[in-house]
Amino acid sequence: MARPKKQQQRRADLVRAAARAIAVRGVAGLTVRDVAAQAEMSPGAVSYYYRELDELVLAVHADAVRRFYGVRREAIDAIDDPAEQLAELVRLGVPTGADDLVCRVLYELHVHGARSAPHAALMSSLWEQEVSLYELVLTRGVERGTFGLRGTPRRVAETVVALEDAVGLHVVGHNPGVTPARALELVAGLVELEVGRAGVPS
Known part of the structure; x- marks a missing residue:
């Protein structure tokens, strides 16, 4: 055994x-x-x-998707307040630095999706999971009267995740103008505009 x-x-x-x-x-x-x-x-x-090396690379991609989503899912499951859940989603959605291993791997392998259907499927899966997490928290916040959204929870969620992806690429790509702190500030600013309150705690 x-x-x-x-x-x-x-x-x-x-x-x-x-x-x-x-x-x-x-x-x-x-x-x-x-x-x-x-x-x-x-x-x-x-x-x-x-x-086959391709089999191992696909396993790496699947593992990175599980890890990135799992950390965020566990974080909001441990919190009841939608505002705190939202702040935690924003914080965990930005790479901690250019050496953030999971995020570096995700960016490398998401691009690989252009040449591989299995990798494209993993990229699409992570997008849907991330959007669904934001949508869940935003919907909960609206139901409790915590948030006043400018759009539907789905649209706001997609917009925020798209910006996370964009700034994260600059962080792992060593753009000195987009530090992790600046990236977090940009995403939080968008959340504040869309939700009517700050996306990260002061």
């Missing part, structure tokens, strides 16, 4: 190693040797657990 569990752990370790390799090398030109170096394993060992 121990062997399947060990294999599962090795595969999870390889997903994390491949994520680090993608953050360093990008997807184009990524090799099994790059992943092996990050995992401190032989290339043959990597291929034992993932026969």
Whole structure:
């Protein structure tokens, strides 16, 4: 019974190693040797657990989507007040810096969706999950009389997520004019305009 569990752990370790390799090398030109170096394993060992590099890269993308959404979902589930939920969604939607591993991987692999239907499906899935989280919180805030939206919860949610994606790209792309703090300020400002109150606590 121990062997399947060990294999599962090795595969999870390889997903994390491949994520680090993608953050360093990008997807184009990524090799099994790059992943092996990050995992401190032989290339043959990597291929034992993932026969095709594309399979491993897809697993990295799926893991990053789960992680990014899961953190935000757990955060709002632990909060009851819609205003505090909204502030937390905004805070967690912006990369912490250019070295934010999950966000770097997501941007690298979302672009890969232009050449791969499975990667495009993961990108679309994350978009829908993020929008749905905002829509849930905004709808709850309207029902409780906390928010007065300029548009429908869905439209506001889509607009905010689109801006998150835009500023996040500049953060991980080392644009000195869009620091994490500035990115957060821009998203919070949009939320304030759309919702009628600040999107992050003072």
